[in-house]
Each structure stands twice: as structure tokens, then as C-alpha cells.
Amino acid sequence: MRKKIVIGNWKMNMTRGETKSLLTIVKESVKDNTVDVAFAVPFTDIETARDVLEDTNIIVGAQNVHTEPRGAYTGEISVEMLKDLGVDCCIVGHSERRKYFGETDEIVNKKAKVLIEANIIPVICVGETLDEREQGIHLDLIRTQVKKALADIESTRAEEVIIAYEPLWAIGTGVTASSEQAEEVCSFIRYIVAEVYGVSISENVRILYVGSVNENNAKELFAMENIDGALVGGASLKPTFIEIINAAKE
Numbered sequence: 001m002r003k004k005i006v007i008g009n010w011k012m013n014m015t016r017g018e019t020k021s022l023l024t025i026v027k028e029s030v031k032d033n034t035v036d037v038a039f040a041v042p043f044t045d046i047e048t049a050r051d052v053l054e055d056t057n058i059i060v061g062a063q064n065v066h067t068e069p070r071g072a073y074t075g076e077i078s079v080e081m082l083k084d085l086g087v088d089c090c091i092v093g094h095s096e097r098r099k100y101f102g103e104t105d106e107i108v109n110k111k112a113k114v115l116i117e118a119n120i121i122p123v124i125c126v127g128e129t130l131d132e133r134e135q136g137i138h139l140d141l142i143r144t145q146v147k148k149a150l151a152d153i154e155s156t157r158a159e160e161v162i163i164a165y166e167p168l169w170a171i172g173t174g175v176t177a178s179s180e181q182a183e184e185v186c187s188f189i190r191y192i193v194a195e196v197y198g199v200s201i202s203e204n205v206r207i208l209y210v211g212s213v214n215e216n217n218a219k220e221l222f223a224m225e226n227i228d229g230a231l232v233g234g235a236s237l238k239p240t241f242i243e244i245i246n247a248a249k250e
């Protein structure tokens with residue numbers, strides 16, 4: 001039985017003051033442990049988030065990491081620095097990183113590996129554009145993205161990985177994939193994971209849906225067999241994010 005996880009992706013939003021206010025509200029409502037909850041916050045908010053959430057089970061995550069352990073990489077953050085701050089999960093390969101920062105499948109794979117090595121959960125994002133879906137090549141593309149991201153990750157560590165399906169046409173657009181469309185691809189991703197690691201490991205890997213999840217559509221998405229939660233952007237910046245967490249409990 002996979003435990004659901006709801007991860008807020010704050011992107012480039014929230015000052016430390018805003019972080020403190022929102023997380024103080026959210027933590028009061030997230031007392032039980034039936035769903036995992038995480039916030040992938042900007043680097044500058046990590047320490048504040050850790051302080052506010054210290055007495056809770058809510059996980060603090062990052063949105064990016066560099067592949068190298070240290071050195072002359074101006075502006076970058078290493079896995080050791082994340083570890084030092086108490087980060088327990090990190091997004092890799094988000095479509096915005098792929099699009100604006102040239103993150104390739106190879107880079108995604110390297111990042112996933114350095115994170116696993118440091119016992120930080122990689123949340124690996126994969127997904128297609130509208131054009132790719134209309135051309136009917138989205139499943140092939142997702143197969144390639146998933147396989148390349150998982151390359152050389154040992155089967156003993158595979159269950160720690162979270163894979164997040166983000167149809168790019170549903171990111172920040174207000175358009176959500178229908179729960180059937182989301183389920184179709186999430187179950188396909190599980191099938192790919194089974195091709196790589198076998199069925200029993202694939203049954204334990206958490207696969208999330210990403211794209212305009214909100215308090216109104218979350219319940220239906222979470223009811224799908226192969227959707228184990230969500231990575232939530234815009235709707236994680238408000239106290240109503242609590243309703244999305246609650247939707248994962250039922």
C-alpha cells in the first residue's frame with residue numbers, strides 16, 4: 001500500500017516572512033500522519049521552513065541541486081549544502097528547469113543519483129507538451145524520460161524515487177488533465193518502472209500528478225489507482241492547500 005504524498009512546489013515565490021505565516025497555518029491542520037506532506041521551497045526559505053516545521057512530520061524540500069559536490073559553479077547549490085540544511089526531498093527535471101535552464105535527461109539522471117546517494121528523495125518530473133501529445137508521441141517520450149532518469153539507480157534504492165507526471169499543457173494554465181488522462185499516463189509510468197525494476201518494486205514507487213491541481217479537482221485525481229498524490233504549484237501558496245492534503249486522506 002503506497003502512502004500518498006502531496007508536495008507544494010513554491011517555485012520562485014514566498015519571502016521568509018510569507019513562509020513563516022503560511023506554514024504556521026498549515027502545520028496546525030496537518031497533525032495526523034496518514035498522508036506525507038512536503039514543501040519544495042526556494043533555497044532562501046529552507047531554514048525558515050525547517051524552523052517552523054521542526055515539531056511536525058512535514059518534509060522540507062528543495063527545487064534544484066547541482067550535480068557536482070563542490071567547486072567553481074557560481075550561483076549553484078550542492079547536495080551537501082541541502083543535506084546540511086535538513087532537506088529531505090528535491091525536485092529534479094521540472095519542465096521549467098528543462099525549458100529555461102536546459103536541464104536534459106542526462107542532467108536529471110545525475111541529479112537523481114547524487115540525491116539518492118545523500119539520502120534525499122528525488123522527485124523526478126516527466127511530461128509532454130501539447131504538441132507532442134497531439135502528435136501521439138507522448139508515451140514514447142515519457143518512456144525515454146523515465147528510463148534515462150532512472151539509469152544506474154540501483155533496484156535497492158528505486159522505491160525511494162518519486163516520479164511526477166506533468167503534462168506541460170496543464171502547468172500553471174488552469175487546464176487540468178482529466179483524471180482518466182492523468183491515470184493513463186501514471187499507470188504507463190508504473191509499467192515502465194516495472195520494465196526496469198520488476199513489478200513488485202514498481203508497485204511501491206510513488207507516482208504523482210502535476211498540473212493545476214486545486215482543492216476542487218484533487219479528490220478525483222487522488223481516487224485514481226496509480227496516482228499517489230500531487231506536486232502542486234499555485235494552489236500550494238495559499239492556506240486552502242490544506243484542503244488538497246485532506247483530499248489525499250480519503
Ligand code: PGA
Pocket residue numbers: 009170171172173174210211212213231232233234235
Ligand atoms: P501548477 O504547478 O499546480 O501551478 O500547475 C505545478 C508545478 O509546476 O509544479
